[in-house]
Amino acid sequence: MINLGGGVISDLGGFIAATYMRGIDFINIPTTLLSQVDASVGGKLGINFNELKNHVGVFLNPKKVFIDTDLLKSLPIRELKSGFAEVIKHCLVKDKNEFYRLLNTNWKNYDWNDIIKHSIKIKSSIVKKDPLENGIRKILNFGHTIGHAIESVYMSKNNYLLHGEAIAIGIICESYISYTSNSLQKNELDLITKFITKTYKPNIINKNKIKPILEAIIHDKKNINNKIKTSLIEKIGKCGYNYNINKLVINESIDYYNSCI
Numbered sequence: 474m475i476n477l478g479g480g481v482i483s484d485l486g487g488f489i490a491a492t493y494m495r496g497i498d499f500i501n502i503p504t505t506l507l508s509q510v511d512a513s514v515g516g517k518l519g520i521n522f523n524e525l526k527n528h529v530g531v532f533l534n535p536k537k538v539f540i541d542t543d544l545l546k547s548l549p550i551r552e553l554k555s556g557f558a559e560v561i562k563h564c565l566v567k568d569k570n571e572f573y574r575l576l577n578t579n580w581k582n583y584d585w586n587d588i589i590k591h592s593i594k595i596k597s598s599i600v601k602k603d604p605l606e607n608g609i610r611k612i613l614n615f616g617h618t619i620g621h622a623i624e625s626v627y628m629s630k631n632n633y634l635l636h637g638e639a640i641a642i643g644i645i646c647e648s649y650i651s652y653t654s655n656s657l658q659k660n661e662l663d664l665i666t667k668f669i670t671k672t673y674k675p676n677i678i679n680k681n682k683i684k685p686i687l688e689a690i691i692h693d694k695k696n697i698n699n700k701i702k703t704s705l706i707e708k709i710g711k712c713g714y715n716y717n718i719n720k721l722v723i724n725e726s727i728d729y730y731n732s733c734i
């Protein structure tokens with residue numbers, strides 16, 4: 474099976490390939506930045522279920538992944554920026570120098586070839602150590618506990634957020650929690666917030682969305698014994714996992730996000 478398309482195609486196509494006749498081989502040809510830097514590598518495949526993101530899924534690696542950055546030429550800028558959120562995430566969890574390089578480079582001067590290679594290198598090195606996400610791979614979920622819940626709640630047709638747009642908000646919120654509950658310094662929180670709010674056209678999270686967001690977080694697959702578990706950064710380039718967080722700090726982090734835009 475050949476999955477030619479964005480992350481939706483590689484998640485869905487891969488899931489079908491992995492389950493059809495108990496599994497057939499597949500290759501990925503990712504055509505969006507998001508799928509090139511993230512979704513097409515690592516073997517996580519899945520579909521949404523009961524309005525929850527990726528609630529049904531399996532792990533299986535493609536036989537090959539072919540990436541051609543020329544495909545990005547037709548990609549709308551909003552989609553390109555959505556993929557860029559995963560690039561920022563990879564830097565925040567593993568590479569401080571690359572974070573600062575991107576922060577200090579004009580968007581127009583980004584070399585996508587280099588950026589994609591760098592992101593895949595980070596993701597593959599982590600996945601290789603922990604393919605089934607029992608430990609260290611969880612750091613790749615930074616920004617996703619709150620980001621996924623926001624994405625689920627903002628799925629309606631006329632008011633939707635792209636995956637990376639929701640994750641960008643999740644990164645701000647979870648960086649805020651990394652500052653209040655972990656060792657992230659205020660100056661680094663400010664840099665992350667500034668970089669993201671300048672890159673994206675951020676949406677206010679309305680008060681009436683907070684309850685459904687919290688409910689979606691409760692259903693997160695990463696929770697253990699009904700405790701909300703998440704990955705938090707200690708500083709830019711270093712991330713830990715399995716931190717307990719509660720509804721109060723999540724609420725506070727969304728207030729912080731709203732106050733920054």
Ligand SMILES: NC(=O)c1ccc[n+]([C@@H]2O[C@H](COP(=O)([O-])OP(=O)(O)OC[C@H]3O[C@@H](n4cnc5c(N)ncnc54)[C@H](O)[C@@H]3O)[C@@H](O)[C@H]2O)c1
Binds near residue numbers: 505546636637
């Ligand atoms: N499995 C994983 O590890 C993993 C990691 C990150 C994200 N994801 C998933 O990936 C999904 C998002 O992927 P996505 O951002 O690629 O979205 P997508 O697959 O929906 O593609 C975005 C849009 O761009 C269009 N498109 C694709 N390639 C194009 C091109 N070259 N030129 C013009 N238009 C093009 C598509 O038709 C679609 O409308 C989310 O569901 C997310 O959960 C999975």
Ligand SMILES: [Zn+2]
Binds near residue numbers: 511559636640
């Ligand atoms: Zn993601």
